[in-house]
Amino acid sequence: MRGRALGIGTRAGAALLTVGVLAWLPQYYGATDTALFAKAIYIAIAALGLNLLTGYNGQVSIGHGAFFGFGAYATAILMNDHGWDFLATLPVVAVASFVVGAAVGFPALRVKGLYLALITLGLAALFPDLVTKYVHGTGGTTLVQPPLPTSPGWAQGFAPNDDQWRYYLALTIGIVMFILAWNLVRGRFGRALLAVRDHDAAASTIGIDLARIKVGSFAISALYAGIAGSVGVMVTGLANAGRVETFQLSINFLVAVVIGGTATVLGPVVGAWTFVFLERATQDLFPDQALLSPAIFGVALILLLFALPDGIVGGARRTGRFARRKLQARRAPRAPDFPSPIREDRQ
Amino acid sequence: MDLNLFFSQLLNGLSSGAIYASLALAIVLIFRTTGILNFAQGEMALFSTYVTWWLADQGLSIGLAIAISVAVSFVGGAVIERVVIRPFEKASPLVIVIATLGLFLALNSLTQVVFGTDAKQLGSAFPDTVWDVWGLRIEAQTIGILVVLGLECVALWVLFQRTRIGLALRAVADNPEASRLLGVRVGTMLMFGWGLSAALGSLAGAMVVPTTQALTASSLQSVLVFAFAAAALGGFDSPLGAVVAGLIVGIARALTIQYIEPLNNIELVVPFAIILVVLLVKPAGLFGSTQVERV
Amino acid sequence: MSLLEVVDLSAAYGPIQVLHGISLTVDAGEVVVVLGANGAGKTTALRAISGLVAAKGELRFDGVSILGRHPESIAHRGVSHVPQGRGTLAGLTVDENMRLGAYSRRDREGIAADLAEWYDTFPPLAKRRSQTAGTMSGGEQQMLAVARSLMSRPRLLLLDEPSLGLAPLVTKQLFETLATVNRERGIAMLLVEQNAALALELAARGYVLEAGEIVASGTAENLSRDGEIRKAYLGR
Numbered sequence: 001m002r003g004r005a006l007g008i009g010t011r012a013g014a015a016l017l018t019v020g021v022l023a024w025l026p027q028y029y030g031a032t033d034t035a036l037f038a039k040a041i042y043i044a045i046a047a048l049g050l051n052l053l054t055g056y057n058g059q060v061s062i063g064h065g066a067f068f069g070f071g072a073y074a075t076a077i078l079m080n081d082h083g084w085d086f087l088a089t090l091p092v093v094a095v096a097s098f099v100v101g102a103a104v105g106f107p108a109l110r111v112k113g114l115y116l117a118l119i120t121l122g123l124a125a126l127f128p129d130l131v132t133k134y135v136h137g138t139g140g141t142t143l144v145q146p147p148l149p150t151s152p153g154w155a156q157g158f159a160p161n162d163d164q165w166r167y168y169l170a171l172t173i174g175i176v177m178f179i180l181a182w183n184l185v186r187g188r189f190g191r192a193l194l195a196v197r198d199h200d201a202a203a204s205t206i207g208i209d210l211a212r213i214k215v216g217s218f219a220i221s222a223l224y225a226g227i228a229g230s231v232g233v234m235v236t237g238l239a240n241a242g243r244v245e246t247f248q249l250s251i252n253f254l255v256a257v258v259i260g261g262t263a264t265v266l267g268p269v270v271g272a273w274t275f276v277f278l279e280r281a282t283q284d285l286f287p288d289q290a291l292l293s294p295a296i297f298g299v300a301l302i303l304l305l306f307a308l309p310d311g312i313v314g315g316a317r318r319t320g321r322f323a324r325r326k327l328q329a330r331r332a333p334r335a336p337d338f339p340s341p342i343r344e345d346r347q
Numbered sequence: 348m349d350l351n352l353f354f355s356q357l358l359n360g361l362s363s364g365a366i367y368a369s370l371a372l373a374i375v376l377i378f379r380t381t382g383i384l385n386f387a388q389g390e391m392a393l394f395s396t397y398v399t400w401w402l403a404d405q406g407l408s409i410g411l412a413i414a415i416s417v418a419v420s421f422v423g424g425a426v427i428e429r430v431v432i433r434p435f436e437k438a439s440p441l442v443i444v445i446a447t448l449g450l451f452l453a454l455n456s457l458t459q460v461v462f463g464t465d466a467k468q469l470g471s472a473f474p475d476t477v478w479d480v481w482g483l484r485i486e487a488q489t490i491g492i493l494v495v496l497g498l499e500c501v502a503l504w505v506l507f508q509r510t511r512i513g514l515a516l517r518a519v520a521d522n523p524e525a526s527r528l529l530g531v532r533v534g535t536m537l538m539f540g541w542g543l544s545a546a547l548g549s550l551a552g553a554m555v556v557p558t559t560q561a562l563t564a565s566s567l568q569s570v571l572v573f574a575f576a577a578a579a580l581g582g583f584d585s586p587l588g589a590v591v592a593g594l595i596v597g598i599a600r601a602l603t604i605q606y607i608e609p610l611n612n613i614e615l616v617v618p619f620a621i622i623l624v625v626l627l628v629k630p631a632g633l634f635g636s637t638q639v640e641r642v
Numbered sequence: 643m644s645l646l647e648v649v650d651l652s653a654a655y656g657p658i659q660v661l662h663g664i665s666l667t668v669d670a671g672e673v674v675v676v677l678g679a680n681g682a683g684k685t686t687a688l689r690a691i692s693g694l695v696a697a698k699g700e701l702r703f704d705g706v707s708i709l710g711r712h713p714e715s716i717a718h719r720g721v722s723h724v725p726q727g728r729g730t731l732a733g734l735t736v737d738e739n740m741r742l743g744a745y746s747r748r749d750r751e752g753i754a755a756d757l758a759e760w761y762d763t764f765p766p767l768a769k770r771r772s773q774t775a776g777t778m779s780g781g782e783q784q785m786l787a788v789a790r791s792l793m794s795r796p797r798l799l800l801l802d803e804p805s806l807g808l809a810p811l812v813t814k815q816l817f818e819t820l821a822t823v824n825r826e827r828g829i830a831m832l833l834v835e836q837n838a839a840l841a842l843e844l845a846a847r848g849y850v851l852e853a854g855e856i857v858a859s860g861t862a863e864n865l866s867r868d869g870e871i872r873k874a875y876l877g878r
Binding site for chain 2 (some may be wrong): 665693694712713714717718722723724725729730732733734741742743746790794813
């Protein structure tokens with residue numbers, strides 16, 4: 001296990017400080033920026049789930065944009081056509097995404113690695129067509145624009161504007177989802193995920209139910225993506241599933257996971273915020289050349305992968321460990337060299 | 348059942364299937380030499396196709412434009428291997444997937460920046476003659492595409508079975524380290540493989556556009572999904588499989604559109620189902636030799 | 643001047659130092675053996691010489707430094723490494739393996755002549771020319787690995803545990819062939835081997851590697867008479 005770098009107290013303090021800063025953001029920034037922060041939050045929610053699948057369980061998906069879209073449409077349609085309250089749609093979305101995720105994740109029992117990625121690619125390509133065929137939204141298009149939650153009377157003190165209220169809703173949901181993920185990976189389930197990722201044959205001999213873990217992690221990650229989709233609808237006011245959007249979202253989630261650092265709880269969150277700002281920065285670079293932004297973003301992504309293959313959080317950990325070793329090395333005399341028991345044939 | 352309709356759908360399927368086969372061949376080539384599924388394969392072909400369009404727009408004959416574009420793509424593919432892929436030689440599959448996805452994004456938007464966002468018209472390399480054979484309409488277009496695919500297969504077979512560089516490519520695919528010890532320049536071979544793959548993709552692109560009428564930035568995305576389905580069905584390491592499966596996938600799509608009403612407009616269900624079923628039932632594909640990594 | 647000169651060569655896998663400055667030489671036409679226990683660094687030494695593992699120190703072949711060169715270019719200079727596990731190109735035929743052995747050469751007639759000669763020397767390979775190499779037995783694959791290396795007309799052959807996994811009789815035949823090749827072709831060999839008795843019979847000189855350092859060296863005769871070496875590697 002990795003060493004605990006910081007004490008419990010420091011961690012709790014840092015967490016409180018972070019939540020404090022996140023809560024203060026919409027008080028200071030305007031509506032445009034607040035929407036951007038909210039976007040970072042829903043991307044982070046999806047990335048948290050995807051990280052359980054990809055980082056902890058080693059299964060790559062490039063189709064989670066479809067689950068996001070599923071959640072988005074479920075919430076939008078329930079609100080728009082059936083008059084549901086936004087929060088009331090969340091449990092429905094959670095359960096439905098979980099079930100759909102389990103169904104799609106079923107092949108994960110048989111195939112893994114790049115091949116699973118391929119199946120999920122098919123999903124991302126198929127989803128927009130399904131929406132086009134079966135969803136009839138506003139004005140005959142596939143767009144669904146539900147009425148959005150507005151700031152209630154009791155919240156006027158801290159969230160007089162609706163966009164602030166929606167940000168706080170998103171933040172609250174994000175924090176709940178983060179704590180759930182945190183608990184998941186620290187418990188038996190998290191250990192099982194890692195065991196299955198690293199040695200699935202061995203994991204099954206110590207009594208881990210491979211099928212349950214693999215399909216379970218797929219289903220949970222789909223649940224996260226679905227909830228992220230619901231939050232996305234609340235923030236942007238729109239459920240949409242163009243081919244490009246679905247595919248780009250899928251990539252965005254993966255990018256957030258990878259640049260944040262796989263198999264760390266904090267990684268996807270850091271990654272999502274980095275991603276959103278990186279995307280924004282590449283857009284700002286050439287304001288009149290909107291088309292160029294994905295190109296720059298793609299290049300920036302490749303460079304970032306090259307510089308930090310284990311992500312920002314992974315890189316920071318590595319630097320921290322390196323610094324601690326250096327410090328300890330200076331304090332204590334070096335351990336004497338002894339022949340290392342490595343075997344020749346290991347190469 | 349209207350046999351005439353059936354056969355004309357079959358021909359339709361064959362001609363789109365030949366295009367899927369072309370792109371699937373490109374995918375398989377890269378997979379065999381590097382073990383990478385190149386998710387940017389379609390966008391590489393997209394860029395090549397725009398190059399073809401631009402050359403034709405400058406007044407070159409369509410055939411010449413395709414030939415130059417194939418050469419340019421070969422160089423471009425080799426450069427992409429060296430500059431974008433090589434640095435990740437030792438990285439995990441996940442990181443490489445993301446890198447090719449980054450390439451996907453970059454190429455797609457670069458194409459639009461360089462060539463503009465409006466839909467382009469690209470002529471066909473083949474005459475628009477239509478033959479009438481016992482009441483069945485056969486387009487020269489269809490035959491032309493199939494002939495191109497046939498030529499690709501022959502050229503690849505000769506390259507791999509009859510030339511020194513082909514032998515070296517197969518050696519690298521088999522065991523890079525041992526090849527290295529025999530004096531095979533593995534890096535050069537990888538660049539060659541990517542170049543070849545990009546050239547094949549560019550041919551596929553030049554064929555696909557006349558059938559879907561206009562060239563846009565998303566012209567090759569669904570083609571890529573069908574091509575991946577073909578590669579999965581044929582077996583990711585089998586060029587022969589890619590060709591046969593490409594044709595099967597094309598025919599399956601055409602027949603689905605014609606005969607299975609509920610799947611109208613969602614014919615992407617076909618490749619999705621194919622990928623799913625193949626990986627579940629026979630992960631090595633129809634012609635694959637190595638076992639897909641399984642649990 | 644020796645054909646191969648290794649001076650103070652060190653190598654590491656990541657943070658783990660495997661070779662701690664070894665020095666050895668191989669003269670033209672000479673057979674030299676490196677003895678040592680599992681994990682002593684023998685394979686790493688060969689991999690460092692053929693460029694598969696990055697190393698520090700001095701490494702010269704035929705008077706020219708080959709340190710830091712790519713394995714491909716070292717192979718082109720005439721060093722042929724038969725790796726542990728034989729490096730069989732399993733999906734290719736025996737004939738294709740053999741032709742790849744001559745990849746660094748361009749003389750068509752010479753290649754054809756060598757091909758005929760080595761098929762003569764190794765009849766089982768001739769019989770299986772068009773068979774997929776990976777389907778052959780371990781002994782046949784080892785034969786193929788050696789024959790394939792010889793196809794490059796090397797001046798130095800690096801052999802990593804050629805006897806590994808082979809039946810005693812097959813091993814004996816292989817070593818006899820190696821001796822013949824050395825005698826008739828004058829190809830120098832640097833041999834890493836667990837089977838010390840057999841190796842010392844073939845070699846003129848030897849080195850003993852322990853935990854990444856050379857702890858003894860001498861003529862094959864002296865080494866096989868040395869009490870400690872007898873106990874450690876010859877088992878008597």
